[in-house]
Amino acid sequence: INIFFSSTGVSADLPSWNNTSTKSAIVSFVKKVTQEGSSDFVPPELRIAVFDNDGTLWAEKPAYVQLLFAIDEIKRLAPEHPKWQKEQPFASILKEDFHSLLTLGKADRLKIISTTQTGMTDTEFNRVVNSWLTDAKNPLTGKPYRNMVYQPMHELLEYLRANGFKTYISSGGGVDFIRALSMSFYGIPPEQVIGSRFKLRYEDDDGHPQIITTDKLDFVNDGVGKAIGISQVIGLRPIFVAGNSDGDLQMLEWSTSGKGPRFGMLIHHTDSKREWSYDSGSKVGHLDKALKAAKLYGWTVVDMTKDWAVVFPQSKVTTP
């Protein structure tokens, strides 16, 4: 079957979505908010759609991509830092002690990230991330990260944009990391990425003004922070919002309790064959409270097994 064109006549816009009630719910929401004269019509400037990133737009197993990147960076930079051989958490990384790595605490994760991803300008950091992405592969699937993006969600982003929506990412991950790839992976420009962030410092020692990312944490865009981050940057409640874990709970609650038509979407990782099956038992992408809230609020739960005809891109994906 040709997965890129629907032959059912229902909708050619979301070819990798099966014709289930989930797809119908998406299409009928978009139709009603874009139909001029309808009581549910939403003017284009209010058509804000916000997506979580890890586990919503791309896979998050065995660990968040940003952390896998940081681990590779520690290895790459180790020759310049002989002390790391004896200093935790660096020593575990260099010894490839995967058990220790998978159980890293918050402080250690932050240390690894600030060591590899601060102290430079965003331009410099972009270069490092994109150089890494050229060769890096998901350790479980052996696929490049570009091919670990969910094909149905890629189509959903394009479908919403084609219908006048402005698409945003709101992630617990670092804003700089996602900005380095958001345009080429998702067609989302850097200014439409909201994430956790470090404080910035203005430097002008040599007449060449630069802004450097410091290693002081400024804002954690998770849980309540996700709703606050959106309010701070966008200044509006999104009308469409998608997530996959309890970290998205408040963002979903706040967005979908605004006035007028709202769409809440929760990706449920049910597919142990084509992806991974996990929810309340998983540390990464822990989903429990938000799944219960979905019923209460009427959010659409995407059952990956039933709703997605395809999970990952089938052919080699090139930059959109």
Added chain:
Amino acid sequence: INIFFSSTGVSADLPSWNNTSTKSAIVSFVKKVTQEGSSDFVPPELRIAVFDNDGTLWAEKPAYVQLLFAIDEIKRLAPEHPKWQKEQPFASILKEDFHSLLTLGKADRLKIISTTQTGMTDTEFNRVVNSWLTDAKNPLTGKPYRNMVYQPMHELLEYLRANGFKTYISSGGGVDFIRALSMSFYGIPPEQVIGSRFKLRYEDDDGHPQIITTDKLDFVNDGVGKAIGISQVIGLRPIFVAGNSDGDLQMLEWSTSGKGPRFGMLIHHTDSKREWSYDSGSKVGHLDKALKAAKLYGWTVVDMTKDWAVVFPQSKVTTP
């Protein structure tokens, strides 16, 4: 003369700009960055233009509009706060002691602003601001604030957007205040406004999640902060940036020292007849260092007297 259509054949896009070297500089910059195949071509996603607000997009005399709004709010709310009759700075406001008001210190200005503009949701605050704008008038000119927007800058915003630019505001003023009017005054949506801000709080006492602006200052978007605010929210150096005071210095320096074609603009208030003439001697819109830096960096200085055929809208302006 018909000010809305140029009859010179040079450009119909900026009718309120005289045909001086300033207008030529703007037009030739926009032409070169939008001409495909040219070595100066900038793809649309990098065409970011950022404007200061007070004194750049609208008038800032006798005081910042946000402060004039706050003063009116204090008067409106006074009956509910009998203590204010004896408490500074409220007492001076209620006595209409203008001398005290014009020399208010930073702490007092902040107190007036936090008293009138925090403790509510952005939706509630929008309503208050727009209700005020219906009747409020500039105390020196007697004109509604909508008619205190600079007509040439309004045209410049539209001209840039027509050429694929994304237009932003970066203001030392409060982000919520500007967001309440940015779309109707400037055609700029709330998510393209960067400003000073208070911390936000998530509340969900009654099952109706809300985000409340607290009275704790979070970020001052002025001076170095203006460059940092842009980097934080947009993640890119703008290629076009306009300001009018020393508070815009670092934003201009940082933006225009990026690689490739850049345009820095400084509005010089030279027109004592149609507006006000001020720079280094003024507290509001103090301009000294940035004017000197303009020569060094090659920024375009707008001489209001010579470059603008019209300052304010001539006829009754309606919502765009």
